[in-house]
Amino acid sequence: MTDLLTPTFIAAFIIACLAGTVPLMLASIGETVGEQSGVLNLGIEGMMLMGAYFGYVVALTTHSTWLGMLGGLLAGAITSLVLLVLNVWLGLNQIVLGIAITAAGGGITTVLYDQIYSKTSPRIPTDNWKVPGLSDIPVVGHSLFSQPAMFWVSLLLAVIIAWFLVRTNWGLSIRAAGQKPSSLDAAGGSVMRTRSQAVLLGGMLSGLGGAYLSVLATNAFTPFMTNGLGYIAIVVTMLSRGKILRVVIVSLLYGLTIAVGTVLQLTSLDVPTDLITMLPYIVVMIVLLIFGRDVNNSPVLGAPYTRGAR
């Protein structure tokens, strides 16, 4: 077992952990904003795939991972317009819409990828930013402090959004829209506008999460590469009950199990691969069993709002 504790090995472990954490964290923050405003976005898986694919395409063609991120963000935002118009404005069923978006997102990206890239499967070169000074530290220098610059931007985004939710009028409106939309309406706020903004922001962050996954974490796109990550994001959101810090922690826990899985595969231990791929989901289920029993989320989650309905 001693060969597990070599510096190279630990560095690889940290890299795997963060690569698993960040896409989930971004998507979960997006889902949190949406759910806090009372919109359950079940289409997050589709939005992530759209973000992943278009982020990949943009990064390939422009040779810029930053533009790739932007492409993923826009793809997520555009996909979320479906939910915005049909659900928030027109009051269609969120569950049906969510499933449709997930199915469509997977289908569209797979067809496009198969047509254009499946023969060559081009990869995107890694683009890591070494934090000056800190990247010379052994072990963490090569892992934590040699992450893509987008990693730090993602952390910053988490802080900013947490701050917005708690400290601003906008955040207060979002929370009120999810807890008691009629109160927000009676107070002169607009439930439609607040939820629209929340859905759009949620779409952007999901798209960004997807793009991070393809462009930065795996350097390539593969059909259905999110592999249920969007659904995990919904679970993480439910567990975190609107607290961004909890989103970050639970995402990190998920990232850790991913990394442990990778490590187990590398060791000489005879663990079946199926068991290893199950690991993150089992951990999430256990966490859900322990902490998910008294979830106190938006009581109007999934219900479109109509003023003065009787």
Add this chain to the structure above:
Amino acid sequence: MSASPTLAPAAGVISLSGITKAFPGVIANDDISLDILNGQVHCLLGENGAGKSTLISILAGMQFPDSGSIAIDGVPVTIGSPKAAMKFGIGVVHQHSTLVPSLTVLENLMLGEGGLMLKEKRAASRLEELSGLLGASIDPNILASDLALGQQQQVEIAKAMWTGSRLLILDEPTSMLTPSAIESLGESMSRLKAEGLGIVFITHKLREAYTMGDCVTVLRGGRKVGELTPERMKSLTEAEAQAEILRAMFGDDLAAAGSIESAAELAGATEAAPEASRVDVTGRPVRLQVAGVTSVGKSMDVSVTDISFSIHEGEIFGIAGIDGHGQAGLAEVLSGQRAIASGTISLEGADITRLGVRSRQEKGVRYVTDDRLHEGTVGNLSVAINLLLKRIGMAPFWRFGQINKTAVNDEAKRLITQYTIRTPSPSTRVGTLSGGNIQKVLLARELGHGARVVVVNKPTYGLDLKSVRLVHDLLRAFAADGGCVVLISTELDELIELSDRIGVISRGSIVGTVQNDGGPDVAERVGHYMIGGRAHDND
């Protein structure tokens, strides 16, 4: 006010003219015109369904009139949204709380403000200013769900006046308040009136209209059917004013109600008092014994802690308390719908703690829920099926798993006649009936076939006065035949009128029990427990 000289006589007035609003199947407001003056408390009276709430939602920008116009200080305006209403200085305190329970008082007040940042300091000083004006003291950082009902209302008023207000609309503000909270509300209202605010005060209680109002408008069936100007109000004695209002409120129905006195009693004009001919039930055997029951459940409305009481044969045991303090939990624990963590429930000496809903029902424990549209009935099924909902599968209505339509219909017809349920036929969908008739369907289902104990939760909530009276009569008759009633209600008057004893529930526990001896101070004593007094303070 920058009103031009020609409009001067109209300054300080909001006039509604010819307001008409129809909903599918009902005309909620039919050509209503009235003037609301600054510095006056304008009472809007009428039964449930008379159109009061619709009229104020139009003023508040929540609904649009189909026709008619609104003018402020003589200038015609359109109130297109709640925001517009606020801009015109119209603040509304809705009947149902608009506070977000999971937000703090301050957050609730800041909700809807513009700008990026929350301006907590400014909000705190504005709250202090308004608290002074209202004569209330409110902790700005407490969660709205932790406020007592009276305080909650003060916060609602502060919220309505947050951006500066010229007209304050209070929609049935007293229906769930304790007597002392009503008194302090009255004080706040006179302070605001003295500041020059106009107040529209909606109620269905005549006593309050006379003591708190300057002028009165009466609505019935969506129409304006009477008014008392301030001058006329002053010239009349309380009894004369009440008689005049009652004639307007009930019109032709007055004959049906029997007399002015009984109509007055219906409308809560007189002090509630228990029936004179109360039988002493304490000597009778105990029917239901609840000992140290604690329920499973986390939110305050559904959990109860260490509740003990016993009810004698033929007794009506009232449960008073602020809404959401464990009433639903208590009812569900008794009916078997909610699991309990500890304690015992016994019926006539036999332990029923472990029995499920169905077995308790067979032993005669019945539950009439307050959610009569969803939990209580299946709206899309017929009246007949709803009447027999709890006896599905039982002979003679079901045989070998097959419904026996004749037997079901005969039983339904019998119950419809016995409980005077107004329905076109037994096969009518129950959801199309009025609230009063749906409640009668529920009572007919639960009170018959061997009921021993019936738990009723807010049995008259939202019903018209005649149905209220009918429900009261049914419960009284049930008790007179030896049945036990657990009457859970937020209407203090109702509890005092019907109950033999009143237990007060607060935060899931019974904090005190008051013997309803007909004394004038029963309401005060109950109110004392409701606002957090303890037993030894009282005795």
